[in-house]
Amino acid sequence: MSEELADNVRRHRRRAGLSQEELAHQSGFSVATVRKIEQGGSVRIETLHAVARGLGVRTSELLVSDAPTPVRHNDPNDLNLRDLRIALTPRVRLTDVPPPTGDEPNLRLLRRAVRDAVTLYPAGRYASLAAALPLLMRDANAAVAYYEGSEDDSREALLARAEVLGLAGRYLTQIRQFDIAHVAATASVNDAVAAKDNVAAANRVRGLCFTLLRTGRFDEAEELAVEAMDLIEPQVSNADPDRYSVWGGVAMEAAAAAIRNNRPQEAREYRRAASIAAAAVGHSQTYDVLAAFGPVTAAMKSLEDFMIIGDARTVVRRSTEDEALSAKAWGRLGKPSTTDGSRYVLDLARAHVRTGDGSAAMDELMRLYRSVPEWLRHQKSAAVTMEEIMKKRKRTLTADMRVVADHLCMSG
The missing domain is CATH 1.10.10 (Arc Repressor Mutant, subunit A)
Structure with missing residues (x-):
């Protein structure tokens, strides 16, 4: 790990008036671990979470920029993802983009193809997904260009492309291609916003938060998730299952960001919101096959918080005591998504x-x-x-x- 991070931890420790031994005790580690960190040794992000708790600061306050580690030569992903990178970052033009030509796109078939591709992700069929995404992006881009200015069809085309982009962002995050994943996930949110569909936009925010959390952008993820919650907060007049499902899902993303950023009280508040939504839904609701939501999912995700704070015993205990986590209850409450499970x-x-x-x-x-x-x-x-x-x-x-x-x- 960087000398800058080591200096940062040391500075916060001294500001808090703690010795290395006292910080080790408050963080739940041996003093050797603290010494290793302050000497520039390698450290896992979960260790930083614990150190932040011991210091009483946000995890993001300990994270610092550093010169990147050189990548190994001939990374196969440079070529394996070439077509997808091209599809997500199209060529720059110095003149006006030519108008679309060819037959009118079939939006119904496009949406069906997108939904078929979405099932590849939870099934772990990454090779098939990598092959399908560039073609879907091409067709979705063509549809958006063709229907520009046509209100209803333009909206449908934008939502279809938002789903393709969201799927690409999830996949690329999963295989740790974070920069291009962020491009895809951000574009996904922007398309849903352009389609003027607030629920779809909030759902796409869930995918962007997935990427932000894995790149240490905890403050941004929490703030974005809260903004999405405010945008679609269920009211008596619009409290349909889809809205509750997405709102609860975004609340879980806010909680995940807060607990990783040493904000346990805020995380508990977001978890309560997710529990309210889960109770309102009552049964696993699949607004998006990648992100089913319901009582089972809410119960599973709440255990992540205990893992982050290092309370493994509570995770084991609640896995057997919480009714929603028993396979027997799934027939009544519905199963979680494959990925969440x-x-x-x-x-x-x-x-x-x-x-x-x-x-x-x-x-x-x-x-x-x-x-x-x-x-x-x-x-x-x-x-x-x-x-x-x-x-x-x-x-x-x-x-x-x-x-x-x-x-x-x-x-x-």
């Missing part, structure tokens, strides 16, 4: 290993390996969890451990 299982695996139950943690990782192997491969926290399991293992690794370690490109 998978992330919950991964959190549970991390909680098990941190409470000393490596066997239970491996059971959860194997569930993910069998059901969403490609998704699992791209989860940094999966590698962290597997690393912790391997470090605590005193005997030879089991066959399952070797399989998952190999899948995550880790040495056993």
Whole structure:
């Protein structure tokens, strides 16, 4: 980690009047960890969350810019994502764009193609998705250009392109191509705003927050999510399930940003808002196949907060005590989205290993390996969890451990 970050932590510690030993105690780490940070050693973002709590500051106050680490040569993504990058960042023109030519686009078929492509993401079919997105972007761009000035058709074309862009942003964030993911997710929100559909715009904000959280932009993510909540807050006259579903989903994004930024009280308020929305919806509501919302999702997401603050025991306990988290209740309340369900299982695996139950943690990782192997491969926290399991293992690794370690490109 950078010397600038080390100096930043040291400065905040001294301003708070804490010794390294006192900061270690308040953060829940050994003094060796604090010394490592202040000496410029590598540090995980979750460790910074804990240090921020110990110092009583926002996590964003500890994050600093630094010279980037050199990328390795011949990164295959430079070529693998070439067509998608071109589709998302079209060529610059020095003269007027020529008017669209050709047949009138079929918006019904375009929307169907978009919905078909959306199902590829939770299924982990990333190769198929990467191939489909450039073609969808081309067709969506053509439709938006063709129907410019035609109110109803222009709106439908913009919403279709917003969905394609949102899907691209999710996918690119998942594979850690954050800069171009931000371009796609931002354009997605802008298209929904241009279509004058506030609920769709707030839903697209959820995707942008997904990217912002993974790039440490916690303040921005929380502020944007709150703005979206205010924009579509359900009232008696417009309190339909879709509005409640998206409003509750955006509240969860605000909570995720706040808890990562050492704002636990605000996170609790957003979680309460999400719980209100979940109760109003009553059953899993799928406004967007990538982001189903309901009592089960709200319960799963609330456990993320305990993982962030390092309370793994509460995660394990509530996973068995909360009725909404039992498979038996899903028939009545509805299932979460595949991605939300998978992330919950991964959190549970991390909680098990941190409470000393490596066997239970491996059971959860194997569930993910069998059901969403490609998704699992791209989860940094999966590698962290597997690393912790391997470090605590005193005997030879089991066959399952070797399989998952190999899948995550880790040495056993």
